[in-house]
Amino acid sequence: MFAEPTLLERHPCFGGVQEVWEHASKATGTPMRFALFTPPKPGPRPTLWFLSGLTCSEQNVITKGGLQQHAARLGLALVCPDTSPRGLNLPGEADRWDFGLAASYYLDATQSPWSDHYRMERWLIHELPALLAQHFPRLDLGRQSVTGHSMGGHGALVLALRHPGRFRSVSAIAPICHPSACPWGEYAFTQFFGFDRALWAAHDATALVRGGAKAPPLFIDQGDADPFLETQLRPEDLRAACAEAGQLLTLRSWPGYDHGYYFVATVAGDHVEHAAAALVD
Amino acid sequence: MFAEPTLLERHPCFGGVQEVWEHASKATGTPMRFALFTPPKPGPRPTLWFLSGLTCSEQNVITKGGLQQHAARLGLALVCPDTSPRGLNLPGEADRWDFGLAASYYLDATQSPWSDHYRMERWLIHELPALLAQHFPRLDLGRQSVTGHSMGGHGALVLALRHPGRFRSVSAIAPICHPSACPWGEYAFTQFFGFDRALWAAHDATALVRGGAKAPPLFIDQGDADPFLETQLRPEDLRAACAEAGQLLTLRSWPGYDHGYYFVATVAGDHVEHAAAALVD
Numbered sequence: 238m239f240a241e242p243t244l245l246e247r248h249p250c251f252g253g254v255q256e257v258w259e260h261a262s263k264a265t266g267t268p269m270r271f272a273l274f275t276p277p278k279p280g281p282r283p284t285l286w287f288l289s290g291l292t293c294s295e296q297n298v299i300t301k302g303g304l305q306q307h308a309a310r311l312g313l314a315l316v317c318p319d320t321s322p323r324g325l326n327l328p329g330e331a332d333r334w335d336f337g338l339a340a341s342y343y344l345d346a347t348q349s350p351w352s353d354h355y356r357m358e359r360w361l362i363h364e365l366p367a368l369l370a371q372h373f374p375r376l377d378l379g380r381q382s383v384t385g386h387s388m389g390g391h392g393a394l395v396l397a398l399r400h401p402g403r404f405r406s407v408s409a410i411a412p413i414c415h416p417s418a419c420p421w422g423e424y425a426f427t428q429f430f431g432f433d434r435a436l437w438a439a440h441d442a443t444a445l446v447r448g449g450a451k452a453p454p455l456f457i458d459q460g461d462a463d464p465f466l467e468t469q470l471r472p473e474d475l476r477a478a479c480a481e482a483g484q485l486l487t488l489r490s491w492p493g494y495d496h497g498y499y500f501v502a503t504v505a506g507d508h509v510e511h512a513a514a515a516l517v518d
Numbered sequence: 519m520f521a522e523p524t525l526l527e528r529h530p531c532f533g534g535v536q537e538v539w540e541h542a543s544k545a546t547g548t549p550m551r552f553a554l555f556t557p558p559k560p561g562p563r564p565t566l567w568f569l570s571g572l573t574c575s576e577q578n579v580i581t582k583g584g585l586q587q588h589a590a591r592l593g594l595a596l597v598c599p600d601t602s603p604r605g606l607n608l609p610g611e612a613d614r615w616d617f618g619l620a621a622s623y624y625l626d627a628t629q630s631p632w633s634d635h636y637r638m639e640r641w642l643i644h645e646l647p648a649l650l651a652q653h654f655p656r657l658d659l660g661r662q663s664v665t666g667h668s669m670g671g672h673g674a675l676v677l678a679l680r681h682p683g684r685f686r687s688v689s690a691i692a693p694i695c696h697p698s699a700c701p702w703g704e705y706a707f708t709q710f711f712g713f714d715r716a717l718w719a720a721h722d723a724t725a726l727v728r729g730g731a732k733a734p735p736l737f738i739d740q741g742d743a744d745p746f747l748e749t750q751l752r753p754e755d756l757r758a759a760c761a762e763a764g765q766l767l768t769l770r771s772w773p774g775y776d777h778g779y780y781f782v783a784t785v786a787g788d789h790v791e792h793a794a795a796a797l798v799d
């Protein structure tokens with residue numbers, strides 16, 4: 238049983254309702270926020286998770302992503318979690334924009350001081366779905382899909398690969414595809430996991446696919462003018478791993494598009510439709 | 519002839535391009551910013567102006583309004599100007615969120631210290647269209663419409679009523695309809711115009727309609743849970759004036775919707791379509 242979550246915001250939006258909730262998380266030991274969009278369709282709604290990128294909170298995608306109109310049309314609920322625990326003031330937590338606060342990589346850290354609170358995977362896979370099932374009968378947690386942007390695209394890919402059967406579909410917008418081999422990921426994984434490269438591989442989409450993990454067909458959109466493409470995102474590494482391992486992947490390259498929310502909004506409809514095709518009968 | 523404007527931002531978006539430009543304005547004596555969305559259609563594009571509300575810059579609507587997808591589909595350019603001069607540090611300019619900085623009311627002030635720089639009407643009606651005509655042959659300034667939100671809805675209504683023939687259509691989202699009779703407007707007009715109520719009436723949509731000014735049919739969307747509805751926005755005053763004067767008005771009330779950008783995004787498509795019906799052959 239979970240304590241009642243607290244409603245922080247509520248706005249009608251495209252005929253549905255956009256809310257922001259907070260609850261006391263046992264996984265992280267902190268209050269955790271998530272945004273919930275409920276479409277104007279009856280019955281328990283299938284649920285699409287959207288995981289956000291570095292520096293974001295739950296606010297960015299709900300104000301700038303433009304997903305709600307598509308979720309309203311297709312009858313999906315959207316759950317948009319915050320990107321890390323907050324309010325802890327751990328040493329080094331806020332020193333870098335690409336690590337710590339708003340940069341959890343959606344994993345359970347094993348190294349101090351992160352391991353007591355940066356337990357995002359258990360929050361997203363166990364605690365939050367159970368809380369949603371208990372307090373939000375408007376949602377059908379038997380039908381879940383996942384998507385995300387940048388660090389959140391990494392989260393979507395890795396959670397789908399690590400938890401087969403949980404998500405009926407998975408997609409990502411400009412995801413970090415190979416964190417063990419990029420500066421952002423190398424710093425974060427060293428902090429969260431230390432130097433145990435086996436743990437790194439267990440939270441790296443490219444390494445997981447190479448190791449035989451399976452997910453529903455991967456659907457990825459990537460701008461070709463994204464300044465992080467070559468050094469940080471590395472979708473070609475994932476493409477090679479998928480080709481070798483027989484994991485289905487659709488990787489679309491968008492000429493001229495960059496890494497920001499103008500790109501997210503441009504492809505948002507396609508990612509919600511990709512989820513709806515798997516979730517809505 | 520105008521000095522070359524400076525490009526500050528450029529992002530592909532829904533197949534078109536979202537840009538932010540700055541130029542040295544003679545009207546305001548300051549650098550002024552405007553956002554420009556160009557749709558992926560050939561030829562000089564008809565142009566829809568979007569005037570933003572209190573506290574906003576040109577950024578709010580381009581990141582949160584969700585107009586671009588509709589403008590892309592319908593072939594309209596969007597020009598989204600900043601909401602006041604900036605960088606002046608005039609006494610009292612930043613003391614209130616509802617006056618001065620980001621709160622120009624889109625008029626030419628007559629009172630010191632505002633009258634030297636708060637000359638937004640001449641910027642929007644004369645200087646900026648001439649600069650656009652010179653530097654942006656991609657735009658067709660012979661086909662213009664105007665819309666806006668809150669203070670920008672006031673701006674859209676008043677500019678259309680004051681400049682007959684300039685705009686082929688006009689609409690507004692939660693506009694300030696009767697500024698002479700609401701606290702926001704009373705404070706701002708006293709500052710900008712002093713106590714000359716004739717000047718107030720010349721920049722007040724309800725008073726203009728009462729006085730016989732004509733505009734294309736007015737199209738207004740208003741949330742009925744908007745906290746500013748009764749005290750600040752007063753659409754019923756405008757409705758009564760239109761009924762008396764024979765000015766066509768469609769005023770839609772949206773149950774449960776508030777004053778924010780979730781409402782703007784929800785109705786954005788209808789306002790772009792309203793403009794396209796008047797602008798696109």
